[in-house]
Amino acid sequence: MLARVCWVLAGWEHAFRTGRMPEQLAAIHAHPGYTVDDLRAAAPEPAVAELVNLARVLHTSRTLAGWRGDAPGCPIATGPLGIANPIILPGWAEADLLLGSTLWEVTTVTSLDNPAVLVRALWRLLACAWLDTRDVYGIRAVGIYLARHGVTMSWGLTAFCSMVFGGTGRDDAAREAFLPLARRLARADGAEPPPPWVPRERILYGSH
Structure with missing residues (x-):
């Protein structure tokens, strides 16, 4: 279910950025009275499967654990990750x-x-x-x-x-x-240009 919700949110974000909504969501929005269940059901099965697999790899590769700083005997930090x-x-x-x-x-x-x-x-x-x-x-x-x-x-x-x-x-x-x-x-492009560069401390980290 979470993967379906993520797909819907990504579709809305895409519409916000490009002005074009995925056709599955556009079809739902064209009919007033739709429900949350209707939105979740609009997610194509291949897209849902892909999102689930990406989440699985994030966990099984220990990438998420590394980002969170998880270690044996240490509690998982609460709050936003980033x-x-x-x-x-x-x-x-x-x-x-x-x-x-x-x-x-x-x-x-x-x-x-x-x-x-x-x-x-x-x-x-x-x-x-x-x-x-x-x-x-x-x-x-x-x-x-x-x-x-x-x-x-x-x-x-x-x-x-x-x-x-x-x-x-x-x-x-x-x-x-x-x-x-x-x-x-x-x-x-009509955007505000970046202001002048502010010098900062140069910290050298090794690659890993």
């Missing part, structure tokens, strides 16, 4: 997941044969970290979660930047070149 879909730049840039100071890209790619898919995800992580110019979210690390495979990889932001630019020390210059371009593009 921030889903943090708004990096209103109306223009949004990330997938923020846990503590780590920004995560969550991808459901089925195959890893095309490295370009992962390359785009990694560049997106870096762009989102750089667009948080006022350090609102305190991003100090980034990571990617392959949701179908239950695999995570994360890096300290400083180490990640160094890795992306091959240890050439060009990451600060690249950021300074990126932000003016991002401001122009954001303005062109």
